[in-house]
Amino acid sequence: MKNIHKQFPGVKALSDVSLRLYPGEVHALMGENGAGKSTLIKVLTGVYSIDEGEVELDGATVSVQSPQESQAVGISTVYQEVNLCPNLTVAENIYIGREPKKHGRIWWKEMNTRAAELLKERMNLQIDVTLPLQMYSVAVQQLVAIARALNISAKVLILDEPTSSLDRIEVQQLFTIINKLKGEGLSILFVTHFLEQMYEISDRVTILRGGEFVGEYMARELTRMDLVLKMIGKEMHLLKELPKLVEDDKEAAGEILLEVSGLGRKGAVEPFDLTIHRGEVVGLAGLLGAGRTEAARLFFGADKADSGQITFPAKSGGIHSPREAIARRIAFCSENRKTEGIIEDLTVRENMMLALQARQGWLKSIPRKKQEELADEYIGILNINPKNSGHLIKNLSGGNQQKVLLAKWLLTQPELFILDEPTRGIDIGAKAEIQKLVLSLSRQGMSFLFISSELEEVLRVSDRIAVLRDHCKVREISGKDMNQHEIMQAIAGG
Incomplete structure (x- = not known):
């Protein structure tokens, strides 16, 4: 993504923002509330049109006008809130809109077999794909959403706050899958607000602040303090205690x-x-x-x-x-x-x-x-x-x-x-x-x-x-x- 600009009435959401993704890399996107992370993702996936700038995929300029077009060119997104259908089966969620057909009808047996094989091979997940999605934990639902994204020939996988509802064990299970996909050459954009998780899973990090590009850094070379300072826009020499409203002579706290x-x-x-x-x-x-x-x-x-x-x-x-x-x-x-x-x-x-x-x-x-x-x-x-x-x-x-x-x-x-x-x-x-x-x-x-x-x-x-x-x-x-x-x-x- 090169020199992206996006403006809404009265609001400059993105100003000259760039982002580079490499094959076989986990790239973290970080920034505080209002930094422009969500807007950048929506521009990349065709939810919003670009005012200025361009997107290149595999060296060729692409212009996607909808999420469907972004999936067609190989860009898939898994959102923080799993946007699947909990009342449908796992297999139906994976193949919805693309169900295998036989004699003009959905080929249920083939769809269930393909879904089970996909989850086992790509996600290391063995579950009953004929059960409703809502029968499984949020962590499993996240993996099903990722499997669906991968099954649409994804080159770029965007994970938007995928760990916000997971416990530590579930996070580690997800990270195992992410590392496996990374080894297969997939480009993964990992949007997160967890500092420790960013350092654990990411190779590179791009920081946004106030809709502007702060910088791109190798994760291992960026200290935690520098990361926080760049996100909130402070410099070390400015971190001096401001005058406080609380008086020093305020009485000690009561009972x-x-x-x-x-x-x-x-x-x-x-x-x-x-x-x-x-x-x-x-x-x-x-x-x-x-x-x-x-x-x-x-x-x-x-x-x-x-x-x-x-x-x-x-x-x-x-x-x-x-x-x-x-x-x-x-x-x-x-x-x-x-x-x-x-x-x-x-x-x-x-x-x-x-x-x-x-x-x-x-x-x-x-x-x-x-x-x-x-x-x-x-x-x-x-x-x-x-x-x-x-x-x-x-x-x-x-x-x-x-x-x-x-x-x-x-x-x-x-x-x-x-x-x-x-x-x-x-x-x-x-x-x-x-x-x-x-x-x-x-x-x-x-x-x-x-x-x-x-x-x-x-x-x-x-x-x-x-x-x-x-x-x-x-x-x-x-x-x-x-x-x-x-x-x-x-x-x-x-």
């Missing part, structure tokens, strides 16, 4: 609010321990996909943990659902504001009342006058614009929508407030207001679990920082060690 011991979920986050005190802001730092959001969802009971527990020294029982979390005065502001936060067709007031109404029960409705008083109060406290609580929330700016979400949960008077990317996509003024609000409430005794991709922001508001890497909590940092360099080293590992 323990809750303790987490061995909490984990297979494929999401490895078991970890963490203690949160009253009035403490605990930051979660790490690259995209490190496991920060997954950990937060376990705290709130949005996802079910399969190991460990959450305990409250002052109370009995744990958390097994969002309802129980809300009852224990835990609030959760999701990073997915549009899909898990606001309800667009409701007003500002109606959105604000949702969590409070849910906590006290739907049979005990909050009087309309009380709703308006509370909404007007928090519109003033958080400086939400416009001031009219009757406006539909979908007509507000992103920053003001975020403030409405904060108000929704603050109305429940939480003891622990989990904020997952609370300032993403909003202007700098709104960011500053939210950061100051967090610190003001923490001084009043409210505890926070604060997640942000911006290290500067985590440092500015946190009393203590837990660092995650590749779904594992690797370090806790506090006091004089709380600076960007220490966090970056923990993220980089090695």
Whole structure:
């Protein structure tokens, strides 16, 4: 891919990006959220057209206009979410649209035989191909998707976050297959956010940042620290501690609010321990996909943990659902504001009342006058614009929508407030207001679990920082060690 440009209305998604793939090589594509990885793949596979630049395959220029055309020239993709049909058999999924025929009808016996031989020879996988795909694990489904891609005469195989839902044993099984395919001369583009896996399986790596090409490197020659620095755009001499909003003379954290011991979920986050005190802001730092959001969802009971527990020294029982979390005065502001936060067709007031109404029960409705008083109060406290609580929330700016979400949960008077990317996509003024609000409430005794991709922001508001890497909590940092360099080293590992 040479000098690729792709623009959407108001957004320059790719600017002069290049990518080289060699036969018999695993080439990693890395970058933070919004770096342009997905757009580059969609350009390569014909989902998006190219504005400028060209693609060459085997020395000849190709122009693919659809995913079907990309498969026809030998470029196949296996996505993070397996895009097969779980209700069909394994054999049907492999040959769908290309079923062997006999006398004008599908030749079932031949199709099943071919599918079984393909999986055995190429994937080292022996399973009953006549069973529905949904009967098998995600790891097996991934291998079936790869087998289907290879059966369409693939020269280039794109694996888009193939290990995000796999455990360690399943990852190793997949890597064994990848190395086998690499030995057969296949070009494999491995899109991942796992640093350790990149070094384990990749020969070469291309890094994107903000839709631009940062560089192409031999994996063995690129240190982990350099990799992280290039992904987030920092230079070593710039990694100086920024002025913090947290005062050095802030009183020591209060009593323990809750303790987490061995909490984990297979494929999401490895078991970890963490203690949160009253009035403490605990930051979660790490690259995209490190496991920060997954950990937060376990705290709130949005996802079910399969190991460990959450305990409250002052109370009995744990958390097994969002309802129980809300009852224990835990609030959760999701990073997915549009899909898990606001309800667009409701007003500002109606959105604000949702969590409070849910906590006290739907049979005990909050009087309309009380709703308006509370909404007007928090519109003033958080400086939400416009001031009219009757406006539909979908007509507000992103920053003001975020403030409405904060108000929704603050109305429940939480003891622990989990904020997952609370300032993403909003202007700098709104960011500053939210950061100051967090610190003001923490001084009043409210505890926070604060997640942000911006290290500067985590440092500015946190009393203590837990660092995650590749779904594992690797370090806790506090006091004089709380600076960007220490966090970056923990993220980089090695």
